[in-house]
Amino acid sequence: MSDRTHVGILRNADGTYTRLFRFPSAPATSEPDVHPQVLSKDIIISPSNQTWLRIYLPREALDSSSITKLPLIVYYHGGGFVFMSAASTVTHSFCNELAAQTVAIVVSVEYRLAPEHRLPAAYDDAVEALHHIKATQDEWLTEYVDFSSCFLMGSSAGGNIAYHAGLRVAAAGSDDGLKPLKIKGLILHHPFFGGLERTGSELRLADGSVLTLAGCDGLWELSLPVDADRDHAFCNPKVCDGSGLFGRVRSLGWRVLVVGGFEDMLIDRQMEFAKMLEKQGICTVGHFGEGYHGMEVSEPSKAKELFLAIQRFTSS
Template structure:
């Protein structure tokens, strides 16, 4: 798979601008890819879109490895939330689509990539609400791909950047309603360079804040657009350590869910990600850690450099499924 073109921004312009009518225009040029539901005998991964909530405009894209069509064995299900700072991207964006196809093929899993509502039109917790609603929709769906190929009893929540943040908060919520989600059974969370911060700058934010893809100023701008009006970056949505962490972390421990945190040495978010990992570990949650090289989102922009992360996720899934 070739490397994905980086999103393009017109010179000297903000990536998103407000209009007089209160709407917003996104200026990033982000290529999209349509789903490929038909088997031509050569496509390694098939995908199709399933509506979720027509009033909200939400949906999800399912990816299945083509070889599963000739098998009776069901595969683990990975519910995936795309990145983009809560403000940009889509489940149809080339970066998201290509990475989910890679996950389905190399991990040998079914992937359900969620199209959630974006800020600033829909500030947090809208994305978390959609993330959990997706779990209910998946458990109730009559779609033949989910019924025939996905093992709902071996489910993982994962995502990249803002999607990793969503996976974490959706997991905390889901831990409170496990009975309502049956037969969907979550086994773990996969936090891929999760998007977290706080008012107090970390050493890595200061040292690496001029990163090539995600800068510190860009992070702050997206938090300003996505957090509830009137709160700062020490809100629990942004800073998972505030107040000693969520009370629902204890539920993660009791349920035996495992949490894999993946970080990059060139990512200015790495210190906050490591703080979260250590806090979960100290609270008795079963944790795993993958530390790679490179900048924030490198495995999405340069899939050829994603092998280490993919292998870590593969081992995490295979060692967790029952």
């Protein structure tokens, strides 16, 4: 593979990689004066893989006299499988607001990045995180989470990860192996999918300011298994006959929320994906409107409508 500088990563002569984009990080905090509505802390999953969870606990759970427990949103961050972290400031800020505005406990997952760890490493970490959560003795989760009301959510590449993590759970035929954790649905926020055949929106918005067609191609080249093309099932959900898996998703009673923006070059893929799920008999909610790729993460002031849609979805 050639050096990939146009997606912000350089392959060094020794086979290592240097990321040219620096994303500032934010620590977890249990100090209420930092974010008066939400507390957060980190717990380790795998020291060898350097994977961990950041838990976001709404203060409402502590202050309320009610014994009602809160739904759980397991969140996978974006970054094209190659960039960012659960500790990135934009991810941290988004999860703070997600927990506060939806009144849910959010668990953000730190997973391994490509190209050092190509797919399916991120999917492996995503599912391992679910098993860690179901077995945890952390008091924030055991005391305040309604484990029967869990949703897998991701933005961009994280939406792709949430989808494939869900398929892995469904492939087992049931989610009994995750008890007491029970998944009720998937929330796919601007999910990152692709394919060899270009869509109309990819051609029309190929030179977008946030996400470009060349950039997408580069990220897939860095993250897919070596020698795989963009019609691999990890990238293109339409190429694999998943009817058996979709039948299991139906039997589990999961619902899927697909969110997309009309200024995102991936919008055609996202809408086609939602139609594919509907044709398979899966309860699918499409939430499509104005906006560019990952808008609500990069501009928190524009996230109000998204949070309302998520709250309606998780409480219905």
